[in-house]
Amino acid sequence: MSVDRLDAQMAFLMEADKLKAITRATRNHDGRFENSAEHSWHLALFATVLAEHAPEPVNVGRVVKMLLIHDIVEIDAGDAPIFGEVDHSAVDASERAAADRLFGLLPQDQATEFLELWHEFEDNETPDARFAKSLDRFQPPNLNLAIGGGSWTDYNVSLETFEGKLAPKIQRGAPALWNWLHPRVKAFFRTA
Amino acid sequence: MSVDRLDAQMAFLMEADKLKAITRATRNHDGRFENSAEHSWHLALFATVLAEHAPEPVNVGRVVKMLLIHDIVEIDAGDAPIFGEVDHSAVDASERAAADRLFGLLPQDQATEFLELWHEFEDNETPDARFAKSLDRFQPPNLNLAIGGGSWTDYNVSLETFEGKLAPKIQRGAPALWNWLHPRVKAFFRTA
Numbered sequence: 001m002s003v004d005r006l007d008a009q010m011a012f013l014m015e016a017d018k019l020k021a022i023t024r025a026t027r028n029h030d031g032r033f034e035n036s037a038e039h040s041w042h043l044a045l046f047a048t049v050l051a052e053h054a055p056e057p058v059n060v061g062r063v064v065k066m067l068l069i070h071d072i073v074e075i076d077a078g079d080a081p082i083f084g085e086v087d088h089s090a091v092d093a094s095e096r097a098a099a100d101r102l103f104g105l106l107p108q109d110q111a112t113e114f115l116e117l118w119h120e121f122e123d124n125e126t127p128d129a130r131f132a133k134s135l136d137r138f139q140p141p142n143l144n145l146a147i148g149g150g151s152w153t154d155y156n157v158s159l160e161t162f163e164g165k166l167a168p169k170i171q172r173g174a175p176a177l178w179n180w181l182h183p184r185v186k187a188f189f190r191t192a
Numbered sequence: 193m194s195v196d197r198l199d200a201q202m203a204f205l206m207e208a209d210k211l212k213a214i215t216r217a218t219r220n221h222d223g224r225f226e227n228s229a230e231h232s233w234h235l236a237l238f239a240t241v242l243a244e245h246a247p248e249p250v251n252v253g254r255v256v257k258m259l260l261i262h263d264i265v266e267i268d269a270g271d272a273p274i275f276g277e278v279d280h281s282a283v284d285a286s287e288r289a290a291a292d293r294l295f296g297l298l299p300q301d302q303a304t305e306f307l308e309l310w311h312e313f314e315d316n317e318t319p320d321a322r323f324a325k326s327l328d329r330f331q332p333p334n335l336n337l338a339i340g341g342g343s344w345t346d347y348n349v350s351l352e353t354f355e356g357k358l359a360p361k362i363q364r365g366a367p368a369l370w371n372w373l374h375p376r377v378k379a380f381f382r383t384a
Contacts, residue, residue, distance in 0.1 A: 006242075006369075006372050009242060010334070010372070012241065013234075013238055013242075014221075014334060014338055016237055017221050017234065017335065018221060019233075020220045020221075020222075020226070020230045020234075021220070021221075021224075028209055028212045029212075030213050032212075032213075034212070035230065037233045038227065038229035038233065040233050041229045041230065041232050041233035041260065042208070042209065042212075042229065045205060045261070046205055048260060049204065049298070049302065050205075053198065060253070061252070061256070064253070064257075065240055065256075068237050068240060068256075069240075142202070146206055180198050180202070
């Protein structure tokens, strides 16, 4: 171990601290907007507890690692709310540049590993990525249900919009979780 | 998989959301007090990046899992600042009761597993626990250095107090990290 190596690792970890200041559109149980660092923690916990519901075998450790780093690009690129108006190609380009800069702070071997893991998550094609991505879509509606609307109310979202934006990814990566969530969301919108 | 099982897992995960509202004595780079959920995320990232510096082989996945759940008891017991005046036996009793209640929300097999993992962390005797505990002690001084004082200033902490409270655990569980940190902390107190 060279001292330079630990210097580079610490530079990355202290830069990552800034993720705690990136605000999302979802609200926690107390009404405060969730930040992307605590969101990443919550998702890693979801993966740890819910891994048995993945529809095909996943490597839980890899899924957790993916979720710990999946939003770090937002330090440079910001959060793009799922119900907001977004220029997807601009966001993609901004996030790719952010991934290069931020993971590039690490020693070369770790930079390559983290960058590949982040691209795997974004591409959403492997079993690990599909399960991780579905948890990223599954957690916010549960926060919305807990607080009685949350981002659905803020963005004036209908049941149809919710289903159109969320169902495909959650159904594909975690059908058992979608089957648990969907009737609860329908019940909410019926009485909202 | 029974529906009851998923109901219990979701009850735990949504109760865990409350960790985002538990405030610590350490400040993030922007001066805001860190909460225990984002702290847990940061530590899991530290473990992922710094595992090679453990003085003996560790299971990184277990260390990460330990760190994801290590502060959940604070939902009931609150955070006990390391430089504050604390009745340790009262805190211990309160945290043990919190662990029983909170992990007890999970299905029995997971409740047992999480409770054992939390006790292993607290007991600080296995290689995984020693490394996890040392990261829990190593991260806050780095935040303090980044912000120019932080909880050291708030609690009027001297270099000797810092060394007395922090050195034993970090040195034992991650001597390479202590050797990296110590001269930086000494330089800070020399000019503070």
